[in-house]
Amino acid sequence: MAEVLVLVDHAGGKVRKSTAELLTLARRLGEPSAVHIGPGAETAQVTLAKYGAAKVYVYDAPDALEYLVAPQAEILASLVERTSPVAVLIPSNAAGKEIAARLAIRTESGLITDAVDVRAGGEGVETTQSVFAGSYSVTSTITKGSAIVAVKPNSAPIEASPAAGTIEKVELTLSDAAKAVRVVESSPKAATGRPELTEAAIVVSGGRGTGGDFGPVEAFADSLGAAVGASRAAVDAGWYPHSNQVGQTGKQVSPQLYVAAGISGAIQHRAGMQTSKTIVAVNKDEEAPIFELVDFGVVGDLFTVLPQATEAVKKA
Ligand code: FAD
Numbered sequence: 001m002a003e004v005l006v007l008v009d010h011a012g013g014k015v016r017k018s019t020a021e022l023l024t025l026a027r028r029l030g031e032p033s034a035v036h037i038g039p040g041a042e043t044a045q046v047t048l049a050k051y052g053a054a055k056v057y058v059y060d061a062p063d064a065l066e067y068l069v070a071p072q073a074e075i076l077a078s079l080v081e082r083t084s085p086v087a088v089l090i091p092s093n094a095a096g097k098e099i100a101a102r103l104a105i106r107t108e109s110g111l112i113t114d115a116v117d118v119r120a121g122g123e124g125v126e127t128t129q130s131v132f133a134g135s136y137s138v139t140s141t142i143t144k145g146s147a148i149v150a151v152k153p154n155s156a157p158i159e160a161s162p163a164a165g166t167i168e169k170v171e172l173t174l175s176d177a178a179k180a181v182r183v184v185e186s187s188p189k190a191a192t193g194r195p196e197l198t199e200a201a202i203v204v205s206g207g208r209g210t211g212g213d214f215g216p217v218e219a220f221a222d223s224l225g226a227a228v229g230a231s232r233a234a235v236d237a238g239w240y241p242h243s244n245q246v247g248q249t250g251k252q253v254s255p256q257l258y259v260a261a262g263i264s265g266a267i268q269h270r271a272g273m274q275t276s277k278t279i280v281a282v283n284k285d286e287e288a289p290i291f292e293l294v295d296f297g298v299v300g301d302l303f304t305v306l307p308q309a310t311e312a313v314k315k316a
Helices: 017-026 041-050 070-083 094-107 215-224 232-236 302-315
Strands: 003-007 031-037 055-059 087-091 111-120 125-131 136-142 147-151 166-169 202-206 227-230 257-261 278-283 296-299
Touching: 003 017, 003 070, 017 031, 017 041, 017 087, 017 147, 031 041, 031 070, 041 055, 041 166, 070 094, 087 094, 094 111, 094 147, 111 136, 125 147, 136 147, 202 215, 215 227, 215 257, 215 302, 227 232, 257 302, 278 302
Parallel strands: 003 031, 003 087, 031 055, 055 166, 087 147, 111 147, 202 227, 202 257, 257 278, 278 296
Antiparallel strands: 111 125, 125 136
């Protein structure tokens, strides 16, 4: 069966949810092999095997993550040359898109970024992209080389399919070109104790309706063990960090439960959350467009509704 390479998105061996999604998609095209760059492969292997990675290629030399993304593209290119995979799936985040572009050039392969679906087509690997804030779907077929596809997180359901998950070390000396930009310092954000936005099962978001006071939003989120999101209006006003923005120019989330408080439901916000399984809105305007897509809507003031809901959750 044709091999499909999946670039593992991990933090020191803790595999992110997007990798399980990519492995699930990869099984539609052939036999998935994971590519783990950096430390922690032994820990990651357990998760990767659970989602069908028959093999895990590991590059864990000390220089693995010492430079910006170029080494990752070089390592993937050497594997593409060796294994001629039918496709290489990469998470479509800022780093992933750069790696995908560099890899496509090095391997003279077709490239699609921001895909939301991938499948085998008659002439090659077929992809779907969702564009213009979800109002159009574009179907494309990659016909040249190993299809390089960067897939948006939260696009595919995750299905387990246990595999052997044997480890194979990648021996490679990085070129000088790959080492052109060295990371001097990287300092993690102060921990909030809340789950990561794109990984969370529950997201509670606040918008302009908070008037800059995210206290009730955060308290409700904490009562549910949820991540906190924000609309662009709230981010642009400087009330919440851009890293928490949900939407077309923010993050795409697809949690089990999404709560929008004081958010009108503009198309650009919907583009980041409309695939959530259950959507709840709290808005004092009963005509707010967000009510068109909710499963449950509360017409009311968030400063009254959220504290009551928080108390109710705490008592439950
Ligand atoms: P508003 O539209 O002002 O809505 C505030 C809502 O709060 C209203 O419905 C009001 O009734 C309600 N409200 C007020 N007070 C209360 C209260 N006390 N209790 C309950 N409800 C209350 N937006 C995003 O969110 N994410 C994006 O990624 C994004 N990308 C964009 C990209 C482009 C190219 C463009 C042009 C726009 C983008 N936007 C994005 C902006 C988007 O168009 C909207 O302007 C934005 O989403 C509005 O944010 P909001 O709903 O918080 O504010």
